[in-house]
Amino acid sequence: MELNDLYRRVIMDHYKNPRNRGELEQESVAIALNNPTCGDRISLQLQLEDGIITDARFTGEGCSISMSSASMMTEAVKGRSYEEALDLAERFSSLMQGQDVEFEELEDIEALSGVNKFPARIKCATLAWNALKKGIEPQTN
Numbered sequence: 399m400e401l402n403d404l405y406r407r408v409i410m411d412h413y414k415n416p417r418n419r420g421e422l423e424q425e426s427v428a429i430a431l432n433n434p435t436c437g438d439r440i441s442l443q444l445q446l447e448d449g450i451i452t453d454a455r456f457t458g459e460g461c462s463i464s465m466s467s468a469s470m471m472t473e474a475v476k477g478r479s480y481e482e483a484l485d486l487a488e489r490f491s492s493l494m495q496g497q498d499v500e501f502e503e504l505e506d507i508e509a510l511s512g513v514n515k516f517p518a519r520i521k522c523a524t525l526a527w528n529a530l531k532k533g534i535e536p537q538t539n
Contacts, residue, residue: 402512404509405508405509405510405511405512406509408466408506408509409462409463409466409509409510410462410466412465412466412467412469412470412506413462413465413466413469416456416465416466416468416469417469417470417472417473418454418455418456418469418472418473418476419455419456419457419469420455420457421443421455421457422443422445422453422455424445426443426444426445426446426453427443427444427445427446427533427534427537428441428442428443428444428533429441429442429443429444429529429530429532429533430442430529431525431528431529431532432525433460433464433521433522433525435518435521436460436461436518436521436522437459437460438458438459438460438461438464438521438522438525439458439459439460440456440457440458440460440464440468440525440526440529441456441457441458442454442455442456442468442472442526442529442530442533443455443456444475444530444533444534446480446534446537449479449480449537450477450478450479450480451475451476451477451478451479451480451483451534452476452477453476454471454472454475454476454530455472456468456469456472456526456529460522460525461519461522463510463513463519463522463523464522464523464525464526466509466510467510467522467523467524467525467526467527468525468526470506470507470509470510471486471490471507471526471527471530472526473506474486474507475530480534480537480538481538483530483534484531484534484535484538487527487530487531489501490507490510490523490524490527491524491527493507493508493510493511493514494510494513494514494520494523494524495514496514510523
């Protein structure tokens with residue numbers, strides 16, 4: 399099996415079986431963003447406690463790239479400090495810009511590395527990550 403085929407399977411698995419899809423029942427930080435060029439929409443909810451993201455959920459509609467990325471991102475940030483989550487978001491942004499970035503601890507995220515070859519799809523992949531940054535950056539000031 400080629401690496402591209404494996405990556406496609408990982409992306410489609412997250413799209414068809416999204417992790418952390420739904421809404422948090424307790425009070426949380428909520429961020430809604432959309433990508434007007436393609437119609438992708440996401441509403442991200444973060445449970446923040448003592449500098450840690452204790453839970454993350456999302457709802458929305460969009461292409462397989464945006465919804466898979468949201469699923470992967472919510473898995474990746476749970477249990478991480480604000481600073482660690484922001485670092486992951488910056489590393490993901492670098493990956494989308496074509497830079498060589500390793501996600502040893504988060505293998506699924508590397509499946510999105512091929513998106514940078516399709517500039518119109520980069521906004522799809524980064525939508526959830528931008529919502530994450532918008533939600534936690536005010537908490538770090």
